[in-house]
Amino acid sequence: MKNRMLAKTCLPPMPAILLFLMWLAMPALAMEPEGPHLGVASCAGSTCHGATSPVAGVNVQLNEYVTWVRQDRHAKAYEALLSEQSKRIAHNLGIGEAHTAKICLDCHADNPAAAMRGPILQISEGIGCEGCHGGAQNWLSSHTAGPPRADNVARGMTATEDPVARATLCLSCHFGNQDKFVTHRMMGAGHPRMSFELNTFTQLQPAHFVVDEDYQKRKGVIPDAKLWAIGQAVTAHEHMTVLADSKRNRDGLFPEFVLFDCHSCHTPMSSKNWMPRNNGVRIPGMPHVNDSSLVMLQVLTNVLDPALGKAIAAKTQALHGEGSKGMAQLSTAAGDLRELTARMVTKFAGSPFDGKVIKAMIRGLVQAGLDGAYSDYSNAEQAAMAIDTLVAAMRTEKTASEKELQNLARALDAVFAATAKDEAYQPARFNAALTGVRAALGG
Numbered sequence: 001m002k003n004r005m006l007a008k009t010c011l012p013p014m015p016a017i018l019l020f021l022m023w024l025a026m027p028a029l030a031m032e033p034e035g036p037h038l039g040v041a042s043c044a045g046s047t048c049h050g051a052t053s054p055v056a057g058v059n060v061q062l063n064e065y066v067t068w069v070r071q072d073r074h075a076k077a078y079e080a081l082l083s084e085q086s087k088r089i090a091h092n093l094g095i096g097e098a099h100t101a102k103i104c105l106d107c108h109a110d111n112p113a114a115a116m117r118g119p120i121l122q123i124s125e126g127i128g129c130e131g132c133h134g135g136a137q138n139w140l141s142s143h144t145a146g147p148p149r150a151d152n153v154a155r156g157m158t159a160t161e162d163p164v165a166r167a168t169l170c171l172s173c174h175f176g177n178q179d180k181f182v183t184h185r186m187m188g189a190g191h192p193r194m195s196f197e198l199n200t201f202t203q204l205q206p207a208h209f210v211v212d213e214d215y216q217k218r219k220g221v222i223p224d225a226k227l228w229a230i231g232q233a234v235t236a237h238e239h240m241t242v243l244a245d246s247k248r249n250r251d252g253l254f255p256e257f258v259l260f261d262c263h264s265c266h267t268p269m270s271s272k273n274w275m276p277r278n279n280g281v282r283i284p285g286m287p288h289v290n291d292s293s294l295v296m297l298q299v300l301t302n303v304l305d306p307a308l309g310k311a312i313a314a315k316t317q318a319l320h321g322e323g324s325k326g327m328a329q330l331s332t333a334a335g336d337l338r339e340l341t342a343r344m345v346t347k348f349a350g351s352p353f354d355g356k357v358i359k360a361m362i363r364g365l366v367q368a369g370l371d372g373a374y375s376d377y378s379n380a381e382q383a384a385m386a387i388d389t390l391v392a393a394m395r396t397e398k399t400a401s402e403k404e405l406q407n408l409a410r411a412l413d414a415v416f417a418a419t420a421k422d423e424a425y426q427p428a429r430f431n432a433a434l435t436g437v438r439a440a441l442g443g
Contacts, residue, residue, distance in 0.1 A: 033156060034116075034134050034135045034138075034156040034158075035116075035134075035135040035136065035137035035138030035139070035156045036112070036115075036116045036117065036118050036135050036137040037110055037112045037116055037117055037118060037121050037130045037135040037136065037137075038118035038120065038121060038130070038135070038136050038137055038140065039118055039120040039121035039122055039125065039128070039130075040065065040122070040125045040128040040129055040130075041120050042118070042120070042136060042140060043064075043065060043128075043129045044065040048062070048144065049062055049063070049064040049065045049129075050062075050063070050065045050066065051063040052066055053066075059214045059215075059218075060209065061208065061209065061210065063208075064129075064208040064209075065129075067206050067207075067208040068128075068129070068206075068208065071206035072205060072206055072208075073205075074126055074127035074128075074131065074132075074205075075125075075126050075127070075128075076126060077107075077108040077109060077126040077127045078099065078105075078108050078109045078123065078124050078125065078126040078127075080108060081098040081099040081105075081108050082098075082099055085190060086098040086099075086104070088189075088190055089186070089189045089190040089191055090104065092188075092189035092190060093185065093186065103180075103186075106173075106179070106180040107173040107180060107182075109123045109124075109125070109126055109127060109131075110123070110125065110126070110127055110128050110130055111123060112135065116135060118137065132158065132160055132169060133157055133158050133160060134156050134157050134158040135156060136157075138155040138156045139151075139152040139155035139156055139157045142155060143157070149218060149219070161219045161220075163198070163222060163226070163227050163230040163231065164230060164234060164345060166198065166202075167198050167230065167231045167234035167235065168234060168238075170196065170198060170201060171196065171234065171238050174194060174195075174196035174201070175194060175196060175235070175238055175239070176238075176242070177238070178248075181242075181248070181258075182194050182258060183251065183256065183258055184251065184256060184258040185251065187258060187262075193262055193422070194258075195378075195381060196235065197228070197231060197232075197235075197382060197385040197386070197389075198228065198230070198231025198234075198235070199224050199227045199228040199231060199385075199389045200228075200385045200388070200389060202227070223353050223393060223396075223397070224389055224392060224393045224396065225353040225357075225358055225361070225389065225390055225393040226348060226349070226351075226353045228386060228389045228390070229300050229344075229348040229351075229353070230345060230348050230349065232293050232296045232297055232300065232382075233297060233341050233344040233345045234345065235293040236293040236294055236297055236337070236341040236344075237338060237341040237342060237345075239259065239290070239293060240334045240335070240337045240338035240341060241334075241338055242256070242259060243259055243289065243330060243331060243334035244331050244332075244334040244335040244338055245331075246327075246331060249327060249330075249331060249334075250327060255287075255330075257287065259289060259290060260288060260289055260290055261287065261288055261289070261290045261291075261377075262290075262377075262378070262422075263376060263377050263378070263422065263425070264286075264287045264288050264376070265287055266423075286323075286324055288320055288323065289319060289320065289323055289330070290376075290378050291316055291319070291320070291379070292376070292379045292381070292382040293382065294312065294316045294319075294337070295316075295368060295373050295374075295379050295382070295383075296365075296382055296383070296386055297312055297341065297344060298312050298313050298368070299361060299364040299365050299368050299386075300344075300348070300361065300364075301344065301347070302364055303357060303360045303361050303364055304347060304348070304351045304357070305347060308340075308343070308344070308347065311340060312337070312341075315340055316337065318333050318336070319333040319334060319337055321333075353393070354397070354399070355394060355397055355400070358390050358393055358394055358397070358399065359394070359399075359441060361386075361390055362387055362390050362391070362437065362441060363438065363441060365383050365386055365387055365390075365434075366387075366434045366435075366437050366438045366441075369383060369430065369431050369434045370431055370434060370435070374427060374430055374431070375427050377419070377422045377425040380418070380419050380425065380427070380430045381419050381422070383434075384412075384415050384416060384418075384419045387412065387415060387437060388412055388416075391405070391408045391412060394408075404441075404442070407439075407440035408437065408440045408441070410436075410440070411433065411436035411437040411439070411440040412437070414432075414433035414436050415430070415433040415434070415437065418430040418432075418433045
């Protein structure tokens with residue numbers, strides 16, 4: 001979960017209205033449809049991206065393949081399907097072998113339809129270059145020739161440097177989309193609980209680029225705090241989209257429980273941890289929607305646009321209230337929130353994330369916990385990653401003294417210790433760690 005010790009990755013800004021329009025058009029981001037996938041070998045030549053070490057005198061490192069194959073967990077995603085755990089999950093689901101089941105390959109490999117596979121594409125390569133950058137047939141030649149990047153994007157390359165495109169791409173596996181989805185049945189069969197935050201997960205990947213002057217000229221730079229904010233908005237939007245979709249928010253007799261907070265049900269019968277929320281929306285014995293991204297958005301908007309913050313707080317409370325009445329009412333409330341979260345992408349894209357704003361957000365995250373917003377583990381987990389990202393942003397932007405940063409680092413150790421194990425989570429311990437963060441901030 002920690003990212004404060006990792007090299008910081010920067011992504012480029014885009015005009016707010018363009019971000020919004022691109023998001024509304026997803027998944028069709030490119031001007032041309034995505035082309036066939038040619039396989040990792042099409043990128044891994046020694047004169048392309050297969051050098052054994054960075055090459056001097058060019059504007060990219062050219063050893064991206066080696067970085068991927070040696071350090072990136074995406075390269076091992078297919079191998080995970082050969083493990084005993086995956087075999088057990090597949091057996092429990094009755095889907096045959098995990099390494100041949102589409103439901104598994106869709107996220108553990110670059111698994112395009114048969115008509116979109118080049119002759120040397122190997123599913124066993126895991127999540128290769130084109131799994132993130134898009135099928136290369138239509139843009140590979142122009143990419144090597146070096147025209148403006150926009151030309152390649154127009155030919156079907158995924159604009160991974162754009163935060164909205166990146167969030168949508170990552171969430172397609174780390175949450176799901178209309179084509180693939182990690183369901184409660186999969187978790188019941190043994191699949192791990194899903195957890196995602198855009199900036200943290202970006203930092204956990206080995207960087208295969210250097211943010212130098214040339215990179216900034218070609219792709220621009222966006223602060224990590226802004227990347228976190230936009231990631232939260234896209235996550236909330238995707239979550240509400242599924243909740244509002246009657247074809248995806250149910251599983252037979254029951255709701256699709258993966259959309260709800262896991263630990264509202266998965267708690268020992270002897271546990272005394274249940275407590276009401278400060279907004280009065282929790283009902284004993286009733287599973288409630290996972291609202292972790294909505295809580296993060298409320299903290300964000302309380303700093304950047306208090307009126308919008310009040311609106312999301314009211315609509316989140318309505319979401320929980322309607323959820324106790326039935327799925328139809330819940331779907332309607334989720335649809336209302338979906339429209340509100342769409343506005344937040346443009347709000348965050350056009351907002352300054354300076355030192356004053358970042359400190360206010362950390363204070364807001366702390367206060368939300370002390371007010372009872374992190375009684376659920378998923379909310380505390382998101383808050384921990386958020387505070388970590390924002391403290392790292394303070395260091396990058398040089399908006400805090402070294403002593404203050406050291407104090408915050410020690411306070412963060414306690415925050416992460418309190419969220420180390422979801423099944424052992426104690427809200428009181430987490431809140432005690434939050435008071436340490438507040439003290440380290442000076443109040």
